[in-house]
Amino acid sequence: MTTTSTLTREQVLKAARNRHEAAVKAEIDKLQLAVEWAELNPGDVVDETRSWEERDLEVAGDGAPTVAEFSIAEFSLAVGMSTDAGRVYIGDAVELCHRLPRLWARMMDAEVPVWKARKLAQQTKSLPVDAAAFVDRALAPVLQSCSFAQIERTVEAARAEFDPVVAEERRVAAAEKRHLTLYWNHLTCDGQVPVAGLLDIADAVALDETLTAKAATLDPALPIDVRRSIAAGMLGGGNEREVVIYAHVQADQTMVEVENTRTVVTPEQIQEWCEAAGTKVTVKPVIDLNENLTTDSYAPTERQQEQAVLTFPQCVFPDCTRRSRCADLDHIEEWPWGNTDSWNLAPLCRGHHRYKTFTAWTYERIGPRTFAWTSPTGQIYVVTTDRHIR
Numbered sequence: 001m002t003t004t005s006t007l008t009r010e011q012v013l014k015a016a017r018n019r020h021e022a023a024v025k026a027e028i029d030k031l032q033l034a035v036e037w038a039e040l041n042p043g044d045v046v047d048e049t050r051s052w053e054e055r056d057l058e059v060a061g062d063g064a065p066t067v068a069e070f071s072i073a074e075f076s077l078a079v080g081m082s083t084d085a086g087r088v089y090i091g092d093a094v095e096l097c098h099r100l101p102r103l104w105a106r107m108m109d110a111e112v113p114v115w116k117a118r119k120l121a122q123q124t125k126s127l128p129v130d131a132a133a134f135v136d137r138a139l140a141p142v143l144q145s146c147s148f149a150q151i152e153r154t155v156e157a158a159r160a161e162f163d164p165v166v167a168e169e170r171r172v173a174a175a176e177k178r179h180l181t182l183y184w185n186h187l188t189c190d191g192q193v194p195v196a197g198l199l200d201i202a203d204a205v206a207l208d209e210t211l212t213a214k215a216a217t218l219d220p221a222l223p224i225d226v227r228r229s230i231a232a233g234m235l236g237g238g239n240e241r242e243v244v245i246y247a248h249v250q251a252d253q254t255m256v257e258v259e260n261t262r263t264v265v266t267p268e269q270i271q272e273w274c275e276a277a278g279t280k281v282t283v284k285p286v287i288d289l290n291e292n293l294t295t296d297s298y299a300p301t302e303r304q305q306e307q308a309v310l311t312f313p314q315c316v317f318p319d320c321t322r323r324s325r326c327a328d329l330d331h332i333e334e335w336p337w338g339n340t341d342s343w344n345l346a347p348l349c350r351g352h353h354r355y356k357t358f359t360a361w362t363y364e365r366i367g368p369r370t371f372a373w374t375s376p377t378g379q380i381y382v383v384t385t386d387r388h389i390r
Helices: 009-040 069-078 083-099 101-108 114-124 129-139 148-162 164-174 201-216 224-233 267-275 302-311 350-358
Strands: 179-182 195-198 241-243 256-258 263-265 279-281 328-331 345-348 362-367 370-374 380-384
Touching (some): 009 069, 009 114, 069 083, 083 101, 101 114, 101 129, 201 224, 302 345, 328 350
């Protein structure tokens, strides 16, 4: 192996140290800018019963300044984050600066890494003021060497000491964090969905026994884990299940795109789903995604809604990944000046729909699947349905 570098070993190490120091300083500066942005956009008390209008967001714990809700998105995009991630980031900065001053000072001096300071800030936001101060005194001097478990123990000890009622409520609530989640956003290219959950031990034992029993009735040539997966899919309602598939096939392609996932599978995979025992197959009319559907009413038709969801699987605001199935279908140009037709409709999650309605954020459709958003300060973001932002 050869190299064209003209640097010596010492020069490479010095350059690496300089780059690392610059990166650390940039992270510190960026977090400080988040605090300054929050101070420039303070939250004002508003009528919370009017849920569509701007609210003052409590992005950090008790006693910390609030932030104007609609100011979050522009800073978030400036630092390459979604609105949700930016809200957490600004909250971490405000929490550190106003409620964890000892840790903030050490972080500003680069004695504690930004990522670890933020980790603690996210834990203390739910603490009362005196409990947060206790954690700040206890962990600021040693945080750089603390494990996550130690951080959590200290935070919970402070909660039990300064807020015992809430500590007990959280203990009870923690026992009810049971869930079973299908991660549709992580659908694999071969049509498989990751599943995860937390079950009560009695429910877990019962489920395990049921899956084992059902798997025993399936083709023994299949691996046991595959049979247990199939058995889980049979739990819905007896042995009958309905498969609804929207198949989008290009003239020169044979792969099939599955509804609202932008994942493609083979025709053979579709055939296997349809041939599974007890499956009910429903054939629905094809929707032309390029057809300009129109109606004279304000409310989009069911066919227009379905077309929009299939065309735009996510909210069309920059960097938003919320699924369009749960979004509002927005008139890009306000009705009645703008028609209720396919070209003038786009899905926006409720939060970003409010941005568009009540702030200076505006957008226009500049292509079949392309939008240009303009921020309140004039920054333009071009969004396409493959989520690239320029």
